[in-house]
Amino acid sequence: MIDQLVKDIPHDVLQKLQQLSAQDFNTVLQSVKQQNPTEKQFDQTTTGKYDSVPDEDNVSNFECQTCGMRYARKAYLIRHQQNHSNINYECEHCGFTTKRKDVLTKHMKRKHDVKKNVQKEDDVQPPRKRQRTEDVDQLPEERVRNAREKRSLTATALNDGVENIQLQPSNNEERYDLMLFFKEKQVDIAQILEDRLLKNNIKFYMSVHVRMIKYSPDGKYDEAEPHFNTKVSTILQSGASEIPHELNKGFQKIFISFEEFIKNGSGWQLEEVLQLDLCVTKYKPLKGGSYLELPTSLKRSNCILNIQNLDNKCFLWTVLSSMHNFQQNPENVENYVPFVNSVNMTGIEYPTPLSQISQFEKQNTTISVNIFGYEEGEIYPLYITKKTFCHHKITLPKEGEVLEFKEYAKTARIPFVIYADFECLTRKVDTCHPNPNMSSTTTYQQMEPYSFGYQRVSIDKRYDKPPVIYRGPDVVENFIRHLLEEEKEIRDILSRIEPMIITEYDKLDYKYAKKCYVCKKAFSSKNYKVKEHDHVTGFIRGISCNNYNLQIKIPKFIPVVIHNLKGFDANLIMSKIGKFKEQDITVIPHNKEKYMSFSIGNLRFIDSLQFLNSSLATLTKNLADEGQKHFNYLSKTFPDPDVFSLLLRKGVFPMIMSIPSRNWKNLVYHPKKIF
DNA sequence: GATTAGATTCCTGGCGATGC
DNA sequence: GCATCGCCAGGAATCTAATC
Numbered sequence: 104m105i106d107q108l109v110k111d112i113p114h115d116v117l118q119k120l121q122q123l124s125a126q127d128f129n130t131v132l133q134s135v136k137q138q139n140p141t142e143k144q145f146d147q148t149t150t151g152k153y154d155s156v157p158d159e160d161n162v163s164n165f166e167c168q169t170c171g172m173r174y175a176r177k178a179y180l181i182r183h184q185q186n187h188s189n190i191n192y193e194c195e196h197c198g199f200t201t202k203r204k205d206v207l208t209k210h211m212k213r214k215h216d217v218k219k220n221v222q223k224e225d226d227v228q229p230p231r232k233r234q235r236t237e238d239v240d241q242l243p244e245e246r247v248r249n250a251r252e253k254r255s256l257t258a259t260a261l262n263d264g265v266e267n268i269q270l271q272p273s274n275n276e277e278r279y280d281l282m283l284f285f286k287e288k289q290v291d292i293a294q295i296l297e298d299r300l301l302k303n304n305i306k307f308y309m310s311v312h313v314r315m316i317k318y319s320p321d322g323k324y325d326e327a328e329p330h331f332n333t334k335v336s337t338i339l340q341s342g343a344s345e346i347p348h349e350l351n352k353g354f355q356k357i358f359i360s361f362e363e364f365i366k367n368g369s370g371w372q373l374e375e376v377l378q379l380d381l382c383v384t385k386y387k388p389l390k391g392g393s394y395l396e397l398p399t400s401l402k403r404s405n406c407i408l409n410i411q412n413l414d415n416k417c418f419l420w421t422v423l424s425s426m427h428n429f430q431q432n433p434e435n436v437e438n439y440v441p442f443v444n445s446v447n448m449t450g451i452e453y454p455t456p457l458s459q460i461s462q463f464e465k466q467n468t469t470i471s472v473n474i475f476g477y478e479e480g481e482i483y484p485l486y487i488t489k490k491t492f493c494h495h496k497i498t499l500p501k502e503g504e505v506l507e508f509k510e511y512a513k514t515a516r517i518p519f520v521i522y523a524d525f526e527c528l529t530r531k532v533d534t535c536h537p538n539p540n541m542s543s544t545t546t547y548q549q550m551e552p553y554s555f556g557y558q559r560v561s562i563d564k565r566y567d568k569p570p571v572i573y574r575g576p577d578v579v580e581n582f583i584r585h586l587l588e589e590e591k592e593i594r595d596i597l598s599r600i601e602p603m604i605i606t607e608y609d610k611l612d613y614k615y616a617k618k619c620y621v622c623k624k625a626f627s628s629k630n631y632k633v634k635e636h637d638h639v640t641g642f643i644r645g646i647s648c649n650n651y652n653l654q655i656k657i658p659k660f661i662p663v664v665i666h667n668l669k670g671f672d673a674n675l676i677m678s679k680i681g682k683f684k685e686q687d688i689t690v691i692p693h694n695k696e697k698y699m700s701f702s703i704g705n706l707r708f709i710d711s712l713q714f715l716n717s718s719l720a721t722l723t724k725n726l727a728d729e730g731q732k733h734f735n736y737l738s739k740t741f742p743d744p745d746v747f748s749l750l751l752r753k754g755v756f757p758m759i760m761s762i763p764s765r766n767w768k769n770l771v772y773h774p775k776k777i778f
Numbered sequence: 779g780a781t782t783a784g785a786t787t788c789c790t791g792g793c794g795a796t797g798c
Numbered sequence: 799g800c801a802t803c804g805c806c807a808g809g810a811a812t813c814t815a816a817t818c
Binding site for chain 3: 779780781782783784785786787788789790791792793794795796797798
Binding site: 177178181182204205208209 | 800
């Protein structure tokens with residue numbers, strides 16, 4: 104039996120077993136026997152019953168010793184184990200690699216219209232090994248000791264949730280040979296992961312930082328320091344045996360990227376392995392469970408039904424409770440037991456992980472599921488259904504009904520608006536060549552704000568101010584500080600209610616008014632007419648109905664209008680907004696990088712490009728065509744007619760010739776011919 | 779420029795045929 | 799009897815074109 108057992112063990116596992124002492128080997132053997140008490144797998148393999156045809160009960164008896172996958176036929180297992188081997192089939196036309204010959208054949212037929220026998224190739228070859236004599240004579244024990252000493256640089260973040268362990272080459276052999284570097288570090292990395300796995304499930308990835316050099320035929324020398332990353336691997340505490348496999352997979356991924364870099368870059372050579380970053384995070388898989396008491400804040404909302412189940416079928420009971428209403432004790436599980444078979448839970452685990460919710464929805468076509476998380480007072484979506492048929496109730500107007508605008512309060516004029524803009528210079532940045540497979544973007548310069556200007560505009564001319572121009576360091580921080588001071592000043596102004604100023608015209612207007620000047624409805628005894636006055640200027644805005652007068656309030660927010668805020672200026676502001684954490688910051692995101700609008704305190708930043716979709720030059724020209732009288736603030740700031748007329752034209756600014764640290768007070772203009 | 783639906787490609791397991 | 803081969807299909811990932 105033991106001979107047969109040994110025969111069935113994959114070669115790499117067998118090698119590890121052979122390194123054990125006789126006593127340890129027997130311990131492992133007994134453990135295996137206990138896990139396979141019937142010894143069915145091995146006996147039946149001997150008879151061959153399960154080899155060529157599936158067994159009658161469809162039992163998966165052939166287990167992969169590396170990853171634990173089970174198969175009904177030995178042939179499937181053998182094929183599966185190719186995934187754990189170094190066997191690779193490579194397409195000679197495009198470099199595509201796979202572990203299966205039939206897949207490569209299919210690939211070549213489809214992609215290259217080639218029908219030929221494919222040859223098995225060895226695993227990816229290591230990069231050219233450089234001959235260095237230093238440290239070569241070091242004893243293996245010394246190398247291991249040095250490696251352990253050099254790996255200990257560790258950084259953590261997010262309350263120790265993310266750990267970054269940096270491993271450097273221990274000697275020159277490792278430094279100039281990527282394959283050897285991996286081989287030597289594998290034990291260390293595995294040990295680190297096993298340590299972390301004792302406490303938590305983990306996710307990890309590796310990133311190798313190398314220096315590459317290239318000599319062109321004309322003798323020029325080029326250098327780059329690319330990073331090659333693995334994909335993120337997840338290992339549960341029960342799956343420590345997967346670590347070697349995951350490491351091998353990661354190393355192969357890095358090697359493939361490395362080779363592609365060399366292939367695509369034409370002539371790159373490995374100069375030096377700089378560092379390997381091992382990033383490990385704790386992994387807490389989300390899944391439904393059993394009854395937990397709700398936090399007080401959620402309990403008080405009276406809108407959540409918390410089923411009191413003692414099993415792990417929280418998800419099932421929640422779904423059933425949404426389908427069946429019980430007035431008495433709706434949280435009682437017993438109510439829903441008769442309906443258990445009304446939903447298809449085939450293949451769904453308990454406790455149900457988030458990853459299986461979409462499967463549940465597919466099996467139960469009339470049910471859609473949304474799942475939300477709750478942490479530290481915040482509710483956030485965990486799973487949002489993609490189904491669109493759901494039971495959303497939409498009330499359409501009845502035939503003949505007319506929809507009308509009623510939010511008259513939102514038509515009130517904003518008393519203060521700030522118009523702002525930044526000016527930037529470009530600064531050249533150093534960078535390496537991008538990997539053409541990952542990105543074709545080459546960063547060669549960076550936009551750096553050197554100035555801002557803004558104009559405060561008020562409904563009342565008494566509160567107008569000249570434009571504020573700033574040039575100097577920390578432009579964005581100073582911009583926000585200036586605006587916060589403006590906000591404080593405006594708040595003080597708005598807190599004072601100006602007494603009503605009534606002219607003779609207003610008295611006559613009030614006497615003869617029959618309709619509200621806003622909603623155009625006739626006055627009545629209930630909705631009588633009132634003099635609606637501006638609390639900032641004191642002037643009467645019109646004769647309105649009492650309803651509107653009660654609704655209308657001076658908006659608390661101050662719009663800060665920036666042209667193309669979404670596309671450019673928002674990036675500048677967002678990069679520094681973290682320094683104003685004490686302010687209440689809210690955003691309306693368009694995506695992860697762009698924002699429709701955002702607020703800092705009462706300052707609401709909006710993009711005028713979203714309302715006036717043209718360049719500033721076009722907008723200025725259009726307005727100038729109607730007459731220069733529209734430029735009240737500009738003409739006040741620049742009264743000289745020659746200068747004023749120049750400012751209505753599109754200007755040219757030599758950004759690439761500007762130096763950020765220049766003395767702005769002593770500007771020297773270059774003659775036109777220089778450009 | 780962003781989003782989305784549909785197409786394409788790859789991975790993997792199941793199955794029966796084939797050859798040694 | 800066993801290993802291998804070729805094909806198929808479902809699911810996931812990725813790409814592409816249409817649309818807003």
